[in-house]
Each structure stands twice: as structure tokens, then as C-alpha cells.
Amino acid sequence: QVQLEESGPGLVKPSETLSLTCTVSGGSISNYYWSWIRRAPGKGLEWIGYIFYSGATRYNPSLMSRVAISVDTSKNQFSLSLTSVSAADTAVYYCARHRSVREMELWGQGTLVTVSS
Amino acid sequence: DIQMTQSPSTLSASVGDRVTITCRASQSINNWLAWYQLKPGKAPKLLIFKASDLESGVPSRFTGSGSGTEFTLTISGLQPEDFATYYCQQYNTYWTFGQGTKVEVK
Secondary structure: OOEEEEEOOOEEOOOOOEEEEEEEEOOOOOOOEEEEEEEOOOOOEEEEEEEEOOOOEEEOOOOOOOEEEEEEOOOOEEEEEEOOOOHHHOEEEEEEEEOOOOOEEEEOOOEEEEEOO | OOOEEEEOOEEEEOOOOEEEEEEEEOOOOOOOEEEEEEOOOOOOEEEEEOOOEEOOOOOOOEEEEEEOOEEEEEEEOOOHHHOOEEEEEEOOOOOEEOOOEEEEEO
């Protein structure tokens, strides 16, 4: 049974870089598209970007200038980097697997990241 | 950007009720629409894809319908485990979500 688990610091200071990793267990990261999504307090879900196992990426235009997603197939992991964070980036961050490049068929439980000094 | 407008934001219901959630897209999304269930501390769950296809393992009381820009999720015979927040999502152009509907105990 494939499972996804997000990991990383729960607290990041303003203007610094948020870094999270999603570890895929029980299956291979190969041949799939993988996304990061977030849910800010009191707000809806927001797609951040995706990466194909080959390394091809696409980002939400609203975040494109600050986001980078990378993949490490040897570790079965992919990672999110979000620069110059502010309180508006406080959210629960989820990783997810796509079916083809369409719906998100499998998600992690999410990890809360708070931006505060 | 394709905007998704979901309603209501909160829905109070009882076990056994039939509940309907509506999602409207700002332009046609060619039925590339999914519905997800979110519960605190749990992984979000895909319920419906391509507007009306039921994800494997999801109970048949969940049904999706609609086309073009108007879509609905119906839960027929609400169960205790169905109290949760539901989101629609379009994936015609990138991925955008509705604002969510919290189904709470009446």
C-alpha cells in the first residue's frame, strides 16, 4: 500500500526559506506526477506545483517566483522549497500523487508549517 | 485562472439525510472535476473524478453529477463518518479548488 509522508520544520522565520520533503513508501516514485498543495487557516486548498519523476516541473503562477520542487528518485522522495516566506505562507502542506496528470488520487496527512519570528 | 465557487460553505445535517453540495466553474472545464473529503489529521480522500466517476473503495452513497460549469456532489443517507469538509477541484487548466463545504452535525 503506497503511503506519502510530509516532513520538515514546523516553524520558519519570516523572510527565510520553507523546505519540506515528501517520502513515498510502499511503491515507486517513478512514472507518476507529484504535487504540493497547501491549506492556510480559514482558507481553501491551493495547488503549489508538481514534478514528474523525470524532473519536469510546473508551478502555480501566483507562487512561481518563490517555488522550486525537486525529486530524488534514489530516495523515493520529492521536496518543496518556498523562499521569502511571510505569515501568509502559514498553512498545512500536503503532498499528493496524480493519476496521469489529472486528479490527485493519493495524499499525505499533511504537515503544519507556521511562519513566525 | 479558472475560479471555482462552492456552496454552501457550511451545511448542518443529520445522519440519514440527503445532502447536496454545488460547485460552479468560471468557464467550461470539460468535466475535469474531482471531489475530495478532508478530515482533521487524516489524508484527504478522492471521492469522485471526471465529474461523476466513483473512486474505487468509495461508498456508492456518494454521487457526482453535472457538466460544463455546474457540478454537484450528493451524499444519499449521510453516515456518521461523512461529517467532514468537502472540496471540489477543477483540473482542466492547472488545478484550482472551491472554498470547501463543512458538513456538520445538526
